[in-house]
Amino acid sequence: MFIKEYFGTIFKSIKSLLTGMKLTGYYFIHPNKIITEEYPENRATLNLPERFRGEVIMPHDEKNEHQCTGCQSCELSCPNGSIKIITKQEIQPDGKKKKRIDTWVYHLDMCTMCGMCVEACPTTAILMGNEFEHSQYEKQYLKKVLNKPGSRLKDGVE
Amino acid sequence: MLLGEEDCINEEGEFVINIGPQHPSTHGVLRLKVWLDGETIKKVEPHLGYIHRSIEKMSESFSYRQFIYITSRMDYLSAHMNNQACALVVEKALQVEVPARAQAIRIILCELSRLSSHILWFASAGLDLGGVTPFFYAFREREAINSIMEETCGARLTQNFMVPGGVITDLQPDFPKRIKEVLKQFKDNYHEYNEILIGNVIFQNRMMDVGVLTKEDAIALGCTGPVARASGLSCDIRKLYPYDGYEKLKFDEILVTGGDSWARCQVRMAEMLQSVNIIEQLIDNIPEGEFVAKTKNVLKLPKGEFYQRVETARGELGVYIVSDGSATPYRCKYRSPNFANLSAIPHISKGHKIGDLIAIMATIDLIIPDIDR
Numbered sequence: 309m310f311i312k313e314y315f316g317t318i319f320k321s322i323k324s325l326l327t328g329m330k331l332t333g334y335y336f337i338h339p340n341k342i343i344t345e346e347y348p349e350n351r352a353t354l355n356l357p358e359r360f361r362g363e364v365i366m367p368h369d370e371k372n373e374h375q376c377t378g379c380q381s382c383e384l385s386c387p388n389g390s391i392k393i394i395t396k397q398e399i400q401p402d403g404k405k406k407k408r409i410d411t412w413v414y415h416l417d418m419c420t421m422c423g424m425c426v427e428a429c430p431t432t433a434i435l436m437g438n439e440f441e442h443s444q445y446e447k448q449y450l451k452k453v454l455n456k457p458g459s460r461l462k463d464g465v466e
Numbered sequence: 467m468l469l470g471e472e473d474c475i476n477e478e479g480e481f482v483i484n485i486g487p488q489h490p491s492t493h494g495v496l497r498l499k500v501w502l503d504g505e506t507i508k509k510v511e512p513h514l515g516y517i518h519r520s521i522e523k524m525s526e527s528f529s530y531r532q533f534i535y536i537t538s539r540m541d542y543l544s545a546h547m548n549n550q551a552c553a554l555v556v557e558k559a560l561q562v563e564v565p566a567r568a569q570a571i572r573i574i575l576c577e578l579s580r581l582s583s584h585i586l587w588f589a590s591a592g593l594d595l596g597g598v599t600p601f602f603y604a605f606r607e608r609e610a611i612n613s614i615m616e617e618t619c620g621a622r623l624t625q626n627f628m629v630p631g632g633v634i635t636d637l638q639p640d641f642p643k644r645i646k647e648v649l650k651q652f653k654d655n656y657h658e659y660n661e662i663l664i665g666n667v668i669f670q671n672r673m674m675d676v677g678v679l680t681k682e683d684a685i686a687l688g689c690t691g692p693v694a695r696a697s698g699l700s701c702d703i704r705k706l707y708p709y710d711g712y713e714k715l716k717f718d719e720i721l722v723t724g725g726d727s728w729a730r731c732q733v734r735m736a737e738m739l740q741s742v743n744i745i746e747q748l749i750d751n752i753p754e755g756e757f758v759a760k761t762k763n764v765l766k767l768p769k770g771e772f773y774q775r776v777e778t779a780r781g782e783l784g785v786y787i788v789s790d791g792s793a794t795p796y797r798c799k800y801r802s803p804n805f806a807n808l809s810a811i812p813h814i815s816k817g818h819k820i821g822d823l824i825a826i827m828a829t830i831d832l833i834i835p836d837i838d839r
Contacts, residue, residue: 321667328662332599343606357617359638387532422535422626427634436620 356438361421364391364414365437366454373462374455376433378409382425390418391425409455416442417450431465480508485823487516492827493590494834498811505819510812518838525798530556530630530765533795538624540802541836543583544778546576549628551785554709555774556630559767559789566753568632569711574645574748575618575627577741581652582611583779584734584741587831591731592663594828595672600663607655610648617644630765632758642749649742649749656738664735673728677814677826680725687813688806691781692737693830696722696729703777717744730829766793780804780831804836 378395392413397405486497495516501509525533534552538545589604612622619625684697694701702719704712720736722729767789775784781803788797815823
């Protein structure tokens with residue numbers, strides 16, 4: 309009885325090991341089922357989804373105009389304090405003074421890509437971009453100014 | 467000197483060693499101080515605080531919209547459920563009616579992350595016990611789920627998709643098609659999980675009768691989730707205190723009596739299929755309509771105390787908020803499942819060999835950032 313049980317256990321163990329090895333053997337002879345991607349080599353074909361949150365961007369159109377009114381909703385909604393907006397008073401053609409953005413400072417080093425600023429923006433002036441390779445040798449390069457030099461507010465956006 | 471004042475061998479001849487904070491099988495920075503007699507464990511003492519980020523204190527300076535995102539960093543594998551708990555407590559306080567579409571989206575995403583969390587458990591349990599191959603088979607399915615999260619929520623782990631009143635944005639049009647692809651892939655490959663790891667005799671022998679947690683101990687130590695359900699304790703919050711429309715769905719609460727590591731494996735393997743079952747019920751009939759209820763720009767909770775619990779992949783998460791009527795919480799307390807489950811380890815590993823401690827840690831499935839918060 310004991311010997312029967314002893315050899316039975318050995319037989320069962322070998323069977324379970326062979327079941328696993330059959331599976332690994334199947335994938336060994338079917339290399340087209342492997343889904344691994346080699347990341348730095350596949351940069352050209354890397355297809356990121358549209359909603360992927362990589363960084364905050366401020367789109368400018370061909371006339372170098374953005375849609376940011378400087379309302380500072382994003383600055384208030386940011387949990388980490390990674391947005392700082394400096395505004396200025398600009399004299400309009402009709403002589404009135406109006407608040408416009410001077411610099412839109414984005415601290416990428418503090419940003420956690422939660423997307424709350426984009427959610428809070430009433431004029432969709434900022435979006436989340438797809439770029440995710442942000443590594444730099446110095447921390448100071450991660451401080452960015454998003455509005456391009458010479459850019460101005462698009463007409464009709466209030 | 468990591469061990470503190472004591473020597474490595476104390477007066478009683480016990481050998482005192484550290485497992486962690488940098489040990490690969492602790493999945494993080496958990497430090498277990500172990501008193502050994504030869505190879506037999508006499509006492510285990512967990513030491514915490516290596517990844518404490520004071521999330522509770524930080525929540526006090528955040529508004530009710532901002533404090534949700536940071537809970538993704540607690541139990542990062544159940545980020546959706548953590549966010550859902552916070553969103554639910556704010557909705558409960560403000561008495562906001564969540565649209566049916568938002569509820570369906572929430573449940574689908576939560577069950578997907580529960581599935582992916584259990585898949586990760588399967589991968590790492592094999593890895594802890596020396597089987598490297600199952601890891602890659604499990605990550606094939608997990609990668610597919612993570613891709614869906616990336617397409618829908620914009621991030622793979624810390625999604626931040628739930629807002630008070632619903633979800634942050636609507637689903638993309640091909641969402642049901644993509645989900646069905648992933649579920650089909652998972653169901654086709656599920657038998658491979660059993661073949662390569664669960665059916666393996668070496669794995670079974672290392673799991674059976676190791677770390678037996680009785681039902682009484684599970685209640686006394688406050689264990690929840692798959693750990694308690696493996697001891698026969700019915701504790702599924704989705705069944706007992708339904709939230710977000712779980713009461714309309716048909717699913718089974720997996721209960722296994724046994725309480726050992728093998729029972730905990732069986733519960734998780736069966737729960738994967740239950741999550742698939744829940745998603746399949748919903749995916750073809752997501753209600754039309756709004757995806758978020760209208761709320762004010764600045765949320766101010768009425769004065770008082772609010773509590774909401776949800777079932778994460780590891781157990782019961784409770785969010786307790788004391789409000790003084792202002793725009794930020796006065797006090798915020800999270801009852802995290804992993805902290806309670808950790809307290810079972812010293813109890814159930816007594817008398818086992820040191821290799822069994824690794825098996826116990828693998829099946830308790832701890833996430834260390836959730837313990838420390």
